[in-house]
Amino acid sequence: MNINGAGTKALVVLSGGQDSTTCLYWAIDRFGRDNVSTLTFDYGQRHRIEIECARTVAAAAGVANACLPIDTFAALGGDALTDDAIAVRQELDADSGLPNTFVPGRNLVFLTFAAAYAWQRDIDELVTGVAQTDYSGYPDCREETIEALQASLRLGMERDFTIHTPLMHLSKKQTVEMAVALGGLEAMALTHTCYNGERPPCGQCPACILRARGFSEAGIDDPLPGAA
Numbered sequence: 001m002n003i004n005g006a007g008t009k010a011l012v013v014l015s016g017g018q019d020s021t022t023c024l025y026w027a028i029d030r031f032g033r034d035n036v037s038t039l040t041f042d043y044g045q046r047h048r049i050e051i052e053c054a055r056t057v058a059a060a061a062g063v064a065n066a067c068l069p070i071d072t073f074a075a076l077g078g079d080a081l082t083d084d085a086i087a088v089r090q091e092l093d094a095d096s097g098l099p100n101t102f103v104p105g106r107n108l109v110f111l112t113f114a115a116a117y118a119w120q121r122d123i124d125e126l127v128t129g130v131a132q133t134d135y136s137g138y139p140d141c142r143e144e145t146i147e148a149l150q151a152s153l154r155l156g157m158e159r160d161f162t163i164h165t166p167l168m169h170l171s172k173k174q175t176v177e178m179a180v181a182l183g184g185l186e187a188m189a190l191t192h193t194c195y196n197g198e199r200p201p202c203g204q205c206p207a208c209i210l211r212a213r214g215f216s217e218a219g220i221d222d223p224l225p226g227a228a
C-alpha cells in the first residue's frame with residue numbers, strides 16, 4: 001500500500017532496537033521498500049552492538065542504512081547510556097523524575113540531523129519510533145514535543161517535513177502486534193533492546209522488562225535468542 005503515491009521517499013531513524021525496526025516495517029508498508037532508507041546515529045552509546053544491529057536489520061529488510069557520528073553526547077556525560085561509569089538504575093532520579101538512561105536532547109538532535117540529511121536528499125517524510133505510552137517517560141518522546149519540533153524544522157529548513165510517529169500511542173503489546181502484522185517479527189531476532197548491552201539480553205534492566213512484557217501480553221514468542 002502506498003497511500004502517498006509512488007515515489008514519496010521516507011527516512012527512518014533506525015537505532016537497531018525493537019521500536020525503530022517496527023517503524024521500518026511500517027515505512028516499507030506505507031511508502032514501498034524502494035522509497036525507504038534508514039539513518040543510524042553513532043552518538044557514543046556504550047553499546048556499540050546497537051549500530052551493528054541497525055545495519056543488520058536494514059540489510060535484512062533490503063533498505064539502505066547510513067550511520068552518522070555525533071560524539072557530543074558522550075562528551076557531555078552524565079547519563080547511563082553514554083557514560084561507562086554510570087550503571088542503569090530502575091528507579092527514577094529524585095530531582096528530575098526521569099530515569100538515568102535519559103540522554104537530554106537526544107531525540108531533538110537526532111531528528112534535526114535526520115531532517116538535515118533528508119533535506120539534502122529531497123526526502124520530506126521522517127519516521128521515528130518514539131512513543132509516549134507505556135515507556136520510560138522521556139519528555140522528548142511526547143507528541144507535543146514532536147509536533148513542536150516538526151513545526152521548527154519546517155520553518156528552519158523551509159521544507160514540508162512530516163515526522164511520522166507510528167508508535168506514539170501504542171502500548172508495547174500493540175507494538176509487537178504491529179510488527180507481526182507488517183511481517184517484521186523475524187527481524188526482531190536481529191534487534192537490540194537491553195540497556196546493559198548484553199546478548200543474550202540480561203532480562204533485568206528496564207528495557208528488557210518492557211520488551212518481555214510486550215511480547216508476553218501479545219502472546220507472541222520473542223524470536224531474539226535468549227529472550228524471556
Ligand SMILES: [Zn+2]
Nearest residue numbers: 194202205208
Ligand atoms: Zn537488559
